[in-house]
Amino acid sequence: MIDWIVILQAGVASGTVLLFAAIGGIMTERSGVMNLGIEGMMLIGAMTAYKTAVVLGQPWLGLLLAMLAAGALSLLHAVVSIHLQADQVVSGLAINFVGIGLSMVLGEGLSKAGAVSLLPSITLPLVSDIPILGPILFTNHNPMTYVGYVLTPAAWFYINRTRPGLHLRAVGEHPAAADALGINVYRLRYRYVFVGGLLAGLAGGTISLAVSPGWFSELTTSGQGWIAVGLVIFAQWNPWRAAAGAYMFGALRRLILDLQGPQTLLWFANPFYYMPKLGFFLQMLPYALVILILFIGSREALKKRMGAPAALGVPYIRGERGL
Amino acid sequence: MSADQPAARGWRLPFSISFEQRMTTPKWLPALTSIGSLIVAFMIGGGVIAIAGGNPFATYAHLVKAAFGDIGVFNDTLVKASPLMLVGLACALAFRMKLWNIGAEGQFFLGAWGASAVVLAPLLPRDTPGIIIIPAMMLAGFACGALWGFIPGLLKAKFNVNEIITTLMMNYIAVSWVLFWVFGEWSESGFQMSPMFPRNTWLPRLTDYAAQIPQLAGLTLHLGILFGVIGSVVVWFIISRSRWGYEIRLIGDNKQAARYAGVNIVRNTVFMMMVSGGIAGLAGMAEISGVVHRLQGAISSNYGFTGIIIAWLAKLNPFAVILVSVLFGGLIQAGREIQPSGVPRMLQGIILFCVIASDVLLRYRIQITRR
Numbered sequence: 120m121i122d123w124i125v126i127l128q129a130g131v132a133s134g135t136v137l138l139f140a141a142i143g144g145i146m147t148e149r150s151g152v153m154n155l156g157i158e159g160m161m162l163i164g165a166m167t168a169y170k171t172a173v174v175l176g177q178p179w180l181g182l183l184l185a186m187l188a189a190g191a192l193s194l195l196h197a198v199v200s201i202h203l204q205a206d207q208v209v210s211g212l213a214i215n216f217v218g219i220g221l222s223m224v225l226g227e228g229l230s231k232a233g234a235v236s237l238l239p240s241i242t243l244p245l246v247s248d249i250p251i252l253g254p255i256l257f258t259n260h261n262p263m264t265y266v267g268y269v270l271t272p273a274a275w276f277y278i279n280r281t282r283p284g285l286h287l288r289a290v291g292e293h294p295a296a297a298d299a300l301g302i303n304v305y306r307l308r309y310r311y312v313f314v315g316g317l318l319a320g321l322a323g324g325t326i327s328l329a330v331s332p333g334w335f336s337e338l339t340t341s342g343q344g345w346i347a348v349g350l351v352i353f354a355q356w357n358p359w360r361a362a363a364g365a366y367m368f369g370a371l372r373r374l375i376l377d378l379q380g381p382q383t384l385l386w387f388a389n390p391f392y393y394m395p396k397l398g399f400f401l402q403m404l405p406y407a408l409v410i411l412i413l414f415i416g417s418r419e420a421l422k423k424r425m426g427a428p429a430a431l432g433v434p435y436i437r438g439e440r441g442l
Numbered sequence: 443m444s445a446d447q448p449a450a451r452g453w454r455l456p457f458s459i460s461f462e463q464r465m466t467t468p469k470w471l472p473a474l475t476s477i478g479s480l481i482v483a484f485m486i487g488g489g490v491i492a493i494a495g496g497n498p499f500a501t502y503a504h505l506v507k508a509a510f511g512d513i514g515v516f517n518d519t520l521v522k523a524s525p526l527m528l529v530g531l532a533c534a535l536a537f538r539m540k541l542w543n544i545g546a547e548g549q550f551f552l553g554a555w556g557a558s559a560v561v562l563a564p565l566l567p568r569d570t571p572g573i574i575i576i577p578a579m580m581l582a583g584f585a586c587g588a589l590w591g592f593i594p595g596l597l598k599a600k601f602n603v604n605e606i607i608t609t610l611m612m613n614y615i616a617v618s619w620v621l622f623w624v625f626g627e628w629s630e631s632g633f634q635m636s637p638m639f640p641r642n643t644w645l646p647r648l649t650d651y652a653a654q655i656p657q658l659a660g661l662t663l664h665l666g667i668l669f670g671v672i673g674s675v676v677v678w679f680i681i682s683r684s685r686w687g688y689e690i691r692l693i694g695d696n697k698q699a700a701r702y703a704g705v706n707i708v709r710n711t712v713f714m715m716m717v718s719g720g721i722a723g724l725a726g727m728a729e730i731s732g733v734v735h736r737l738q739g740a741i742s743s744n745y746g747f748t749g750i751i752i753a754w755l756a757k758l759n760p761f762a763v764i765l766v767s768v769l770f771g772g773l774i775q776a777g778r779e780i781q782p783s784g785v786p787r788m789l790q791g792i793i794l795f796c797v798i799a800s801d802v803l804l805r806y807r808i809q810i811t812r813r
Contacts (some may be wrong), residue, residue, distance in 0.1 A: 155606065160792075205798040206806075208542055208606065209754060213798060216751065216791030223784025224494050272597065336784075342614055349607045396626035399618040406611040409596070417603045 121381060126373045127255045133330050134160075134369020135267035136322045140347035141354065141361040144273050147193075147355055149278060150270025150311035151291035151430040155195055157319045159218020160189035162337070164323025166222035166229065169334045173232040175407025176326050185324030186317040187310075193316025204434035215344075219337055230335040234325070238262060238329040261329035263321070274358040287311060291428035294435040298384045304435050313394025342406065347374075349409040353416045356428065364412065368405060373393055375401045392405075443602025461806040472757045476805050479796035480755070486796070487789045494782060501780060508779060509772030517648075517661045521733060522743070523771030524663075525550070526540045527670025528725035529749030530756065530763040536718040538681055538757065538758050540696045543715060545594060546722040547746025548616030549587040553723025554730045555620050556586030561639050572642040577729055588716040592784045593714025599708040599732060605715070613746065615745070622737050628737060633739035645732035659799015666728030670767065673721065674760040682762070690714065722746065743774050751794045769776040 147154040159395030164185035196214045198209040239262040245259040249401050256268075278284040286307060289297035294304045322330070326343075328336055346368055354361035379391045379398050391397050420426055485666030510520045529546045536543035557579035560566055565582070566575050591614055597603035628636040630656075645665040652659035665699035681687040687709055692700040701707055725745065734741050750771055770790070777786030 199795065199799050203799055203802040204803055209794070209798050212544070212750060213791055213794040216747070216787065216794055218791070220784050220786075220791045221490065221787025224782045224788050226492065227494070227782035227784065342610075345607065345610050349604075349611070351609065352604055396622055399622035399625070403615045403618045406614040409611050410603075410608050411608060413603045414597060414601060417601045421602070 121374075121377055124251070124396060126255050126377055127370055128258065128260075129373040130370025131256060131366055132260055132264050134366035134368065135264045136325050136364055137329055137343060137347050137350060137365035138254070138267045139263075139318045139322035139325065140344055141365055142270060142351040142358055143315040144347055144351040145274070145278075145354065145356050145358060146287070146311050146318070148317030148351060148430055148431055149287050149291045150308045151428055151433065151435070152197070152200055152308050152312050153211055153292060153432045154196075154312070154315050154351070155208060155348055156193065156214025156218065157188065157315075157322075157347050157403060158340055158342065159222075160192050160316050160319035161218075161323035161326070161340045161344045161347075162222040163192050163218045164189040164320030165327035165339045166226040166323075166334060167320070168324030169235070169327040169332075170226065170229055172231060172235045172328055178236055178238050181328060182321060182324040186320040187321025189218075189323065190313050190316040191321070192221075193312050194309070196316075197293065197312040200434065201305055201308050201312070204436065207432050207434075212310050212366035212396075215411075219346070223336050226334050227338060230336070232334075235332070237332050238325075241265070261325070263325045263329060269318035271358050271362040278358070288428070291430055294430050298435075298437065304437075308435075319347075322347070338383060341432050346405060346409055349413055353409075353412045355426070368408070371408065372403055396413055411427065443582035457810050457812050461807050462809060464805055464807050467804050471804060473762075475798060475800040476755055476757060476762075479800040480793060481763040482800075483789065483793040483796040486783070489793050490788065490792075496782070501785065502787045504780065505773070505776040507744050508652065508776035515652055517663050519768065519772040519775045520663050521771075522775045523767040524670055524732065525725040525729045525742075525745045525772075526752060526767040526770055526774075527667070527749055527764055528673055528728065529722050529745050530752035531670070531673050531760055532766050533724070533749045534756065534758040534760060535677055535681070535690075535721070535765055537694075537753055539599070539690045539710070540608045540697070541718075543591065543594075543609050543709060543713055543718045544606055544750065545590065545612045545719070545746070546725075546749045547742060548591045548609070548613035548685060549719040549722035550678055550726040550729070550742055550746050551616040551620050552590040553583035553587040553720075553726030554737060554741055555582075555616075555623065555715035555726075556629070556633050556723065557727035557730055558623075558636060558639075559586075560736070561643050561702065562636055566672035568640055568642075570642065572605070572644075572646075575643050576645065576731065577732055580724060583723045583724070583727025584720040586793070587726065588720035590723070591717075591719020592712065592714035595712040595719075598715070599711035600753070617739070618742075618774070620737065624738055629713060630736075635673045639727065639735045644735060645728065647732070662733070664728070664732030666725075667731040671729055671764060673724075674764050677760040686710075743778075749775070750791060754794060755797050 124372050136409045140161060144154045144157055168181035168185035168187040171184050192214060196210050199210045201206045240259045240260055240261055241259040247253040254299045273329045278287060286297065289302060290304050298304050323340065327339055353364055378401060379395065381389055382392050383389055391401060392429055445473045451775055454667055484502065488502065491498040491501050508515055510516055529550060532546050532549070533543060543601065560575065560579045560582045566578055594605045594608035594612060598605040624636060630637040648658040648661035679692060689705045690701065692705055693707060693710060697707065726741070729741055730737060752763055752766045752770055756766045773786050773789060780786070
């Protein structure tokens, strides 16, 4: 039988990866800069974290370096899209290519590394005794999962209830007005592109050091960065919705793995067990679901007149009229 | 945009740099910046190779030799360049309309699948002469690629769903779809590949004429390269000489203005995604009919993604796409034996970066004046 507690528990862990990446994407895009490079930055992060753990035996230092490495890559995107006013879509794609290629070059041979010290598993006292929720949310999780619980409300509060958050939104919605008020548009955009990079790196490091440990070149992330990009749009740039989507996709990932195990599902023979080739349709599921939720989200956005930050993707040029 | 502030207190640069917006861009400048950014990219890539413990000079020398060293390897380079030309054209066409078709990889796979279906389903008897079955495969490949473009196109046009994400997701779905058939229905006795296609479904290759011209023996260059060359003329004609091309350019330059001018954005978007997907699908057909001769999981050396870079480096010019494809074909061909194995991918990324960074030179004149 399928153990739903296990699926949800693992789902929360792998959902955390998507959560970090998506919230990083939200921070960047709220400042008006498109962030399509998440997949590449995650790969750089995953490779850096794992390499540090292999070479130095320091997983925590690995996470830190993963964040900085992805952050450095994101600054490349910042220079090109903020100062050089290049097309942010293409720059984001370039970040992906560089990230994938660079991590393959620097991660050469890492997949053959032996025993590596990873992030520990922690069970929180007291709260883990709560029925159902305890085993799902607070038992045997890597520390980053708990960080994820704090990050969502913190990001929401920062964006919507603090003064720097107000500036962040101003720069993304109406940079000219923000500039007139004395906010340094360029500096803020650099800052939040960097924040997006840091979080993408953290997401990558969390994969390679905890959620599915190891370095499998491109397959380490297997498109999760792109799913995060989709989540940012689906979330309408709101951290709470991003969290809901991230955990849902995390659980789906695990469900797909577990669906192929048992001989019977509920009361009928499990088709995925008896015909393994049907598993390929299961593998399509997350990607198809991203298309579906974007479709649903776009209809909702049309109805409620919600949408992207007004200046998203538009380079800001001082002294020129316009947004 | 100006950067002529004093660098530090008490000390100033002996010259000042200022950016001045260009009113017109000289015709020769885009080509020059593309070449310049290629050179810079290879220098940066060399630095990374050195850091990773390799010898950049030896690596590059090896790259050139393994890609263009003799007629044999140059043949292999052109074989790799053939699908790249079509995929690059597919991207260039869509990008000209500012439609971000990142799904050429998936459309390539679907095209390969569609062409295989003609042979394996089989839609036509196995012994159908090549003159009939090959055009049928081309049609099926184009149609399946177009279908794979149609879905994101429709979602974009009718519901404003971001086409970057949808085309990308369709890539993953396409690969799983092909694997399903390769592992399942069309598996050759449990192997993860279909049976070999019969000879009549193969695109003609140079080596097929070795009996008449002995020098051609062993040269595997196939008819697919002509698809690319002819395709570039067709795409050039569409963009520069046709009424549709005028609409494409109008939408690409200013969507609002195009709408006010009465251009049907919805129909153009869907149609463009289908044509772009179809061209990428044709590349998939040419690859399995010309090179692989069977359907399997590994049919693309990231051709779909490389096409994006090619289109951009070629500045969306269809003839430049041909030249750049040969260069990248060489990079992929030679890169197969280069360690570490990620070098070609990394170089591609750095090249794309340098190209978009150099675009600033097209929009601004940089003036350096002595103080």
